[in-house]
Amino acid sequence: MGDVINDVLVQAPWPLALGDDNPAVIRSRPGGSAANQAAWLAELGMDVVFAGRAGARDAEFHRRELARFGVEPRLAADESAPTGTIVVLVGPDGERTMITDRGANLRLGPADVPAALLDDAALLHLTGYSFFEPGPRAVARGLLAEAARRGVPVTVDPGSAAFLAAPSIGPAAFLGWTRGAAVCFPNVDEAAVLTGANPPPAADPAAMAAVLTGYYGAVVVKLGADGAV
Template identity: 45%
Template sequence: MSQGAGGGRILVVGDVMTDIIVKPEGPLVRGSDRRASIRSRPGGSGANQAVWLGAMGTRVSFVARVGAADKPHLEAYFKGFCVDPVLVADALLPSGMLVTIVDPDGERSFLTDRGANLALSPSDMPVWLLDDTSMVLVSGYSYFADGPRRAVHCLTEEARRRGIPLAVDAASAGFLAEVGAADFLAWTGGVDLLLCNGEEAAALSGTGELDAQMRLLGQHFPRVVVKRGALGAALGGRAGVAIDLPAPAVEVVDTTGAGDAFAAAFLSAELAGRPPEACLAAGIAAGSAAVGTLGGQPGQGLIRRAGTAPAARTAPTRS
C-alpha cells in the first residue's frame, strides 16, 4: 500500500462506546437470577483501534461523536494512549453503550445502543487532518446508519482525491446481514483494503470457503484480510489466498477487541514498511495477546506480549 503525502499518521473514524461486559457463571435463567462477573470498560471498534495504534507507537488521530458530558474525560483518556482525539460533543444524545455477554468459551453476543455515534455528520469530519495523514481507517459501523455514512463519504472522497489509502473494517456480521452485502459493497467502493472476520467475509461473499471469499471480495477491494480467530488469518484478493498464517494456541478470556488489535498491528507494520507476511503475523500476534484479557483495549504488558508472531505460510500458486 503506497502512502499519501503525510508523515505516518493513521486517521481513524468510528464509534466510542462504554462496554458493559457480563460473564455469567452458567446459562441465563429466564425470569430469574444468575451470578455473573460484570465490568465496565472503554470500547467501540474505532476507539479500540485508535487506542491499540497509539499504544503501539503509531501516530493516530481518532474522530468520533460523544455525549457532551463525557468529552473532557474521554479526551484525557485517549491522550493517555498517545491518541490525538478529535471528539465532537453532542448536547442531546449520550455516548454509546454496548452490553457484551461472554460465553464460557470466550465468544460474545452484543446489545448495542450507539447513542451520539449515530449523529456523526459531514461537518464533524476534520478534512484538515488529511494534510498530515498517510492512511484512513474507517470502522464498518460508520456505514450502517445514514448520518455517519454521509460523514465518512465526505472524508473518504477527499482522501481518495489526495491519493491517501483507505482501509475499512467490516465490523459486524449482524449489521451486514441487516443492511445487505450489496449495499455495503457499494458504499465502500474505492476502498483499498478490507479487513473482516470469517463471519463477515461469509456475509459479504455468500460463501464460507476462504479462497472463494478472497476471489469474490477481491472483485471489490484490491486487498482483503480475513481474520480467522483460532485458525489465524489470511491475506489475498482477486487471485485468491496469497498468504495464510496460523495462530498460536492461547487461553481465551474474552475475544472482545481482538480483531481491533489485529487491525492496529497489521496497519502499524504496514505503515512501517514491513512485508505482507510480517504485517499479517503482527496482526495475529496482537489478536492472540488481546484474547487473554477482559475488554477490547490494551492493558499493562499486553503490547509486549503481542510481539511474538508465527512464521509465515505462503499459499501455493493457483492457476
C-alpha cells in the same frame, strides 16, 4: 473515524438461564470499534488521530482515555445525546453477544470530521458501523471521497455480520460504498455475508478472500483463535 462507546462487560461463568438470576462479573470500560482500533495502533507506536462524537457528560473521559494510549482525540461533545453504550455478554467460551445503543455516534456530522484531518494523513481507517445509519454514512462517504481526491489510502473493517445482512443495508450496498479500499478486514461471518457464501463453518475463508479482492486491494479474513487468511 467512527464509534466511541461505553462498554459494559458482563462475563458469565456458564450459559445464561433465561428468565432467572445469573451470577456474573460486570465491568465498565471505554470502547467502540474505531476507538479501540485507534488505541491499538497508537499502542504499537503509530501516530494516530481519532475523530468521533460522545455525550458531553463523559466526552472528556474518553479524550483522556484515548490520549493515555497515545491517540490524539478529536471528540465532539453532544449536549443532546449520551455516549453510545454496548452491553457485551461474554460466555464461558469467550463468545460475545452485543446489545447496542449507539447514542451520540449516530449524530456525527461533517463539522465533527473536517477534511483538514486528512492534511497529513498516510491512511484513513473506517469501520462498518459508520455505514449502517444514514447520518454517519454521509460523513463516512464524504471522507472517502476526500481521501480519494488526496490519494490517501483507505482500510475498512466491516464490523458486524448482522448489520451487513440487514434489509436496510445489504452486502451489495456496503461493497459499493467501500469499493476500492486498500485493505478490507472481515471476519468469517462478515465475509460470508459479503460474498453470499455458505455460512461458517462450511465457508472457505481463502475462497471468500479471493472473491472480495474484486472489490479491495487486499483482503484479510479473520479467523479468531486460528489467525487469518
